[in-house]
Amino acid sequence: MSDTPLPSALEAAHALDPELIDKSRAQAARLVAGLRGGYKPEEEPAHIYQAGDSQ
């Protein structure tokens, strides 16, 4: 189990399956490692910055 405090929302699941939290944390880390990251500002997808008329 990691030293990171367990959020209260996960306590019941952890009590049910003590391996679940560590397995889930590791799986999340594996998936994030598959993301390339390192984006340049000019490569940002336009939809994130689409502004309405008021802006």
Place this chain on the structure above:
Amino acid sequence: MSDMDLGYLSVAEASIKLATKELSPVDLTEALLRRIEAVDPELDSYLLVDGDTAMASAKAAESAIQGGCRMGPLHGIPYALKDIVGTADVRTTCHSKILKDNVPTQDATVAAKLKAAGGIMLGKTATHEFALGGPAFDLPWPPARNPWNRDHHPGGSSSGSGSAVAAGLAPMAIGTDTGGSVRNPASCCGIVGMKATYGRVSRAGVFPLSFSLDHIGPMTRTVTDNALMLQAIAGADKRDTASANVPVTNYTADIEGGVKGLKIGYLRQFHEVDLPAHPDMAAGLEAAVDVLRGEGADVQDVGFAPLADLAATNRVILISEAYSIHRDWLATRPQDYAKATRDRIMPGAFFAAADYVDALRQKARYLAQFNKMMGDYDVIICASSMDPACRIDDEPEVDRTYGRQARTPFNLLGAPAMAQPIGFSKDGLPLSMQVVSRAFNEAMIYRVGRAFERVTEWTNQRPPVG
């Protein structure tokens, strides 16, 4: 005709027989209900069979057709719905203890559209819990089985829809597809499954898994049947904010047009480099491409981003969104989920917001790359699953093969993608390919799929049940 022959009538064949009054909707529905009663105890493809309502609908369809009021090609045709599709006054459980008594008050748009087309709902089909966790043996209902070998996985998450259609227990069914859940059971069960363009079919009233990636799709035994079903369910819908306000194409107008002169990209990189496929699957894909080449298509190899990167991007988005939907229940009643569901959703608790944003950025970049590639081709052919269906009770093998597939990229890209049968493994299990195209070009996919189907015999095979 015997119940078995009626069970294996295609939608198109049944439609002609109903139009000419050679067959009555009542006889067809009764035959299918008898067949479900006889065969489904071996397959567990249905969670609920609504025989009384089906017969009432069949009698109404018969009266209307006899009176000269035929509503269209699906009038009088039975169908099944994956049990995450909401149905007014009919239990909709998501195959979960959490919603075991859930009875919606309103039909999902896709259910309402099939009803309006004159279809006859037979019942609700098994799914992986909430379209994600399965196959699971710790839920109130068992998982569906593969009709080609009931010891094997039927694929998921639209397991029951795939199993029921393949076994002749419904001529057509609805599945949903967020990471491949229409195309996986279609591939494992040897039928045709289409994930249409994102926004093409309304998701309103269907229990969400991941709003950025969720799609609804038709599952049938033939390509033409699939086109007929998509025709009935496609279209804009104010109840789904992601619904596309794009005119619906006539999906059967050019379906017999053949592939002569079409440009087809063959994405062999997915199954040769990224995730080397089972030899039977690899050989099946080569043979399928040779068939298309023999029919006059110009087939060229093409490359794309690595599957592992595409899959990771899909999973970060999918699991983040799924966790946001399920976190309250996971906090208060985790014991009511299958272990497999908890295992697949819980990583969502450990992504940073920046991870999710990174995945959305990556998605946009892949989409630009895909659209550029599709400027050169009418369709892309690639693998669906890398392996024939594994044994359903072999948990390590289920886990090993779960990610060995090339379907998630097209959820990420929102592109239309269809799985269709291309033969059988040496062990007698179905093999499949995907036909993919640019957004809203489903008609081209059907044309290519139909050209392949017309000169092969794979869709005419029947599994060894009932």
